[in-house]
Amino acid sequence: MIYEQVSPKKELAHIIKSFWLIDSEGDGTIRQEKIIPDGYPELIFHYGDPYRININGSWELQEKSILAGQIRNYFFLENTGESKMFAIKLQPWIPKELFGAEMPTITDQVIPVQGAMLATLKVVQNIAVSSISFNDKVSQIEDWFDRFVLDKDLSMKYWVVQKMIGEKGSISLKQLQEEYHIGERSLERYFKTYIGLPPKFYARIIRFSYIFQLVQEKEIDWSDIVYRAGYYDQSHFIKNFQEFTGEDPSKYGFSEKNMANFLLKP
Structure with a gap:
């Protein structure tokens, strides 16, 4: 393959x-x-x-x-x-x-x-x-x-999403609102219309996907990954991981050559 x-x-x-x-x-x-x-x-x-x-x-x-x-x-x-x-x-x-x-x-x-x-x-x-x-x-x-795209003008609100991705999902909505001078309702509307998900949920996906980058960097140290990915504690991390994969992180095959791991590569 x-x-x-x-x-x-x-x-x-x-x-x-x-x-x-x-x-x-x-x-x-x-x-x-x-x-x-x-x-x-x-x-x-x-x-x-x-x-x-x-x-x-x-x-x-x-x-x-x-x-x-x-x-x-x-x-x-x-x-x-x-x-x-x-x-x-x-x-x-x-x-x-x-x-x-x-x-x-x-x-x-x-x-x-x-x-x-x-x-x-x-x-x-x-x-x-x-x-x-x-x-x-x-x-x-x-x-x-x-x-x-030569004559296309993109809405500059996408900078808000870029910031969320750049911060690996570990940024509060309040911080985004203050930095980009955007109200809470406007932020919610933008994400619903242009992304298709609420901003909080989208941030969770981005934070979760960052795990796969951290795992590739070195030997797996779950306590370090939990901290660097911005989770409150290990139980919060495990619950989030199970929600998105249906598996426990300690049993997930990060080294397997499959479509999921390929598509989650940074």
Whole structure:
């Protein structure tokens, strides 16, 4: 299984978090994968066999081109054959800002790219599913985004979300309000409309995902990780970890080569 992931060029860092690719190299062995929240929506283009998805307790066949909204809990994916995926992990405010996605309606949803969104992204889709190399796909799609955002003015409120991400979720809403001169209700409305989650819940996801970066830095020392990730105590940390993964942190396979760990890499 090939896993590749790269960051965009710095000029697009406020638009794109990363590009990634998964390729099973012709292996069609059926595998069920758990997917864990990381706080980022994604455009995903399948150019192998489709996947089945189980978010709300039932299995459904995915479309080949999809937009994944914010997720609040883990869910499951299962391939139906050979896996070939190219994806763009977007900054959390971008689906609404650039493509008009109604983020509250796609929370815990994976929707097909169709209609006006497909018309906008048709060139990107064609590049993503083509036979050119991963690096060439990235380069050509970066060029497309350069042209697409040339005359677009993004709302500066996304700085609030950037700050929350930069602080690994360990910043109070009061601090954000004071630093960016934004009222409580305005902050709540912005997150609901542009992110699809309340700010407190989004901060919890970002703080949780930071755990995976800390684990990769050195030998696991849970007391140190609990402190550095900003949890009140170990029981608070364990409860949060179990909520987002369904597993105890001491039993979770951080070293396993799977989709969840790959997508949570910093």
